[in-house]
Amino acid sequence: MTDGEWTLPDDLDAVREALIEWYEADHREFPWRRTDDPYAILVSEVMSQQTQLERVEEAWAAFLDRWPTTADLAAADRADVVGFWTAHSLGYNNRAKYLHEAARQVEEERGGEFPTTPDGLQELMGVGPYTANAVASFAFDAGEAVVDTNVKRVAYRAFDVPDDDGAFEAAANELMPEGRSRVWNNAIMELGGVACTKAPRCDEVGCPWREWCMAYASGDFTAPDVPTQPAFDGSRRQFRGRVIAALREYDELALDALGHRIRVDYAPDGEYGREWLVGLLADLEDDGLVDVEAGPDGERVARLRR
CATH class of the missing domain: 1.10.340.30 (Hypothetical protein; domain 2)
Known part of the structure; x- marks a missing residue:
């Protein structure tokens, strides 16, 4: 599902349930959360x-x-x-x-x-x-999606939603399951408050959206309220994010096909060629995001880890 420059995962039900289960398993016990x-x-x-x-x-x-x-x-x-x-x-x-x-x-x-x-x-x-x-x-339990600074940070990092109030509102409402505004808004604000903080704590608190998160894949955790990290253009962080985006779109790709989709100067035997790409994919495999396996014709293919 797309709206302009941003894309939400196709498996939104899994995204929603992962967050709600994470929140209901453990969250900060503010007293106003125990009353209606x-x-x-x-x-x-x-x-x-x-x-x-x-x-x-x-x-x-x-x-x-x-x-x-x-x-x-x-x-x-x-x-x-x-x-x-x-x-x-x-x-x-x-x-x-x-x-x-x-x-x-x-x-x-x-x-x-x-x-x-x-x-x-x-x-x-x-x-x-x-x-x-x-x-x-x-x-x-009768509201729309709440959009505060924490929610904006989550949407910006996880799904590349641009720094635009209209886009944040649209994405937040698309994400929220119908009729569950109470638990959902508490959950997504909790995610921004304890996991997707200015200095992210993804692994430390077991962020439930790591498998879908563009920032987790690329290592670029900038956000509207977080200063831009230096030298992102051309960095491995940038190409990690491009790999994840390409594999989301095509499900699986042979290595050279993937290489050509993530950088215009890709040449199989060049400086930024197959050896460089294999190293990039190895990092993503270590992080539990990507699998590289032999395809039907023996050629290696990359796919997102499910």
Whole structure:
């Protein structure tokens, strides 16, 4: 499946299940992941904007202990809410004001009931598209794909999605299994938060997408929020990525056919010829990404490892 310059794997069901199984087997236990209360989730989302999650945990619990429902928050003195925000170093005080006003809207305009869709949630004060989608996903399992910095980094590295908001949104929604926004959005953000970090930890945490990931194949882990690595053009990292891309397209290729598809100056007996290609493929075999075997006519062929 393609859209412009980027391509998602054909076996999307396998991609999806691999990530969900990885997430459900082990993930960070933030308390807001154990509730579907839209108010508690909204508080966590607003607090998490530009604030480390570890610091949010204590503030989130204290906030809900003091104002456990939208009715409690709506009845509070706004100065007290802003004072709490400041005391816990949660960033811009306007967020506290907006959260207080959103609680008032829920109570006075909606009879204490939260909207359940992203469009409805955006009618609340200070709730933009990202926060509305997150609350719809995590509280009601009714959102679209969440696209934050972590998700962009994952999509850029794994599937060569260009640094374009429209492309990221399209790819994220294509990846997400229908009707599973709660677990999916938690899972893909977890992937970016603990595995596909700025300094990637692919093998250390057992990233479930290694077999499909273009960055893992090429060794180039640049991303929109990660400085470009030097001298990528012409590097082995670049040609490793081209090998994986070619084998995804053609399933298997004889060595010389593969060589001609990954570099214009390939010559079987030249400096960048069969010997160079065999060495490149050996690296990919060692990484568990490619197999090189004898074909029906005895000629060696390369294919992706399944």
